[in-house]
Amino acid sequence: MNQEFEAAIYIIIHFMILYFSLAVNLYCITQYIIGKKLDVERESNFIAKLISIPILYISIRYGVYKYAFLFLSCILERYQSKRIFIICSLGILFLECFSYLGFMSDNEKKIYIFRFDLIKQILKIIQMLSVIVLVIHLFLKGIGIIDIGTVVWRIELIINLFVLISFVIISSFNLTVSSDREYMCVNNGLTQVLLVMDDSHQLKFKKNEDGSYYVSNGEDGADTFVLSINQFEKLQKYMGGELI
Structure with missing residues (x-):
């Protein structure tokens, strides 16, 4: 059980690297980042970009995101334990809920006017649906009801990544x-x-x-x-x- 839990955590970490880390770094680069104290706003923005830009560059230059994607694209073949996929599906669902609540709490403190508001809303819906489909497929594989196959799984990973990047970029205006x-x-x-x-x-x-x-x-x-x-x-x- 411990080995299965460790394997699931290892997979979730790769999800965080590919999706959450990439999205956060893009967000910090394309938004003016404000700290809790307005009198140090420029320092907060500078520090956020000073951290995010090198991380994004190094991750792309040295294939960190590429490795994470290749690793995730092969997990259906690499792991046979059903418990691993159940734990992964629940972990990804928790991370999505946590990030969504954080996004909503941030929105309550500010008013946003988006240049591409309609496209942003459409991408948001697609992104939520694509994550739900991915989580459901992992869970169903974990309980042995369905095996979605490697090709479909990789397509879902690509769709999630493309929609997430598009959402962050569109929202940056x-x-x-x-x-x-x-x-x-x-x-x-x-x-x-x-x-x-x-x-x-x-x-x-x-x-x-x-x-x-x-x-x-x-x-x-x-x-x-x-x-x-x-x-x-x-x-x-x-x-x-x-x-x-």
């Missing part, structure tokens, strides 16, 4: 406002700007010809992506006043 209106982050993929808001730094929006806005707090400024009327009204309502 957003406007983020803290719940206490202390700051706004203008995130445009690899370009991110933090705009502090207080009595002496009121945000003002100037509409550009293409439908985007130039937003400034008097010291710093950035161009947003194109905002729809509904998105701008939502932002204006949340900010509690006229923005132009």
